[in-house]
Amino acid sequence: MDFSLTEEQIMIRDTAREFAQSEVEPKAIELESRHEFPMELTNKMAEMGFHGLVIPEKFGGAGVDYLSYLLVEQEIARASISLSMTLGAQNSLVAIPLMECGSEELQKKYLPKIASGEWLGCFALTEPGAGSDPAGMATTAKRDGDHWVINGTKIYITNGSVSKLAIVWAKTGTKPDGKAAITTFLVDREQSPYRTGTIEHKMGVHASPTTELIFEDCRVPASHMMGKEGEGFKIALSTLNAGRLSVATQCIGIAKAAYERAKRFSKEREQFGKKISEFQAIAFKLADCAVGISAAELLVQKAAWLKEQRGARDPEFISLAAQAKLFASEMACRVTDEAVQIHGGYGYMKEYRVEEFFRAARLMELVEGTSEIQRLTISRWELRD
């Protein structure tokens, strides 16, 4: 069993680490406090080729293996979780479904725009009445000649306001078993305009816009349907299954950032005439954090390997990706909480950043399937006959 990274994976990770530490880290506190989308850094990430990591070279991407992409995502998350949300959206939530289910024509036209960062994309599934249960969505698409006409409202869409392209799910009918037939569409904002509604005020991750998107008689060419009519639910699930590894790696990035700060602080801060790291109560907290991070890394590494072997629709991979996301997000919440505790009152202050990581970690238990939905997925696989 070989756990070592290849030379190429190390090189890609180190390039991302150098970029994140030199370009992103110094600006991260300001970015979060301004609550603005970091366009300049987003463009710099595009120049580095990070927007198209998973996209094949023939479409202008880097065409790296999935683990390499996850390593880049983790390094960016260590410096700014908001920026890493953009990488996740571009690569895992937009490029991957387009590569797997988009027609050749759609791939040729849109993958190069995503890879170069010229266009930002978003993944528009959630609605006010349909979160964990997307099949209950109210958005509809009705066929009208050579077009589909989409009506409905999506909420909590990462990068919705800055997107030029949205992968959208809509109800296109009812299946013979009475369930909703859901279909996926690529909506090009220039060709088929949609509106940004509310821009949410969140607990954290402020430099990543989370917005409402409104589709009013939005006419989308029939050629922009992705996959077959009525098969959208499968596309959403398979995208989210792989996407969970992207969230898990972000969690490891957040946890590492908080842990490194807590370790450094504990070796500098003195109370009762000693470094606080010399108190077993503090040293054991650090030990528990290190165990959590290592275990999450192993889960992600194994799940990424299984995905390369069997693909994102393999049931064992689906369960393992859910395990990785569940474990890594709960681990990140614990580690960031302990990092605040180790910092004492300083941990509550913005300049130390651990309170920012604590708030960011909490999001990870909610997105791309809540912890309850991950447990549901895992238990279904475990209890199979």
Ligand SMILES: Cc1cc2nc3c(=O)[nH]c(=O)nc-3n(C[C@H](O)[C@H](O)[C@H](O)COP(=O)(O)OP(=O)(O)OC[C@H]3O[C@@H](n4cnc5c(N)ncnc54)[C@H](O)[C@@H]3O)c2cc1C
């Ligand atoms: C910052 C942010 C960014 C986001 N970005 C995107 C995005 O880019 N695109 C997108 O489409 N969505 C996005 N989302 C939406 C996110 O994926 C949903 O919020 C999430 O799936 C949960 O749905 P919900 O909020 O409707 O909660 P609900 O589904 O209403 O869940 C409420 C509670 O009930 C529990 N629950 C629900 N069903 C079950 C069940 N069967 N068994 C046990 N417990 C259950 C849940 O676990 C949760 O605890 C984002 C959300 C946030 C906060």
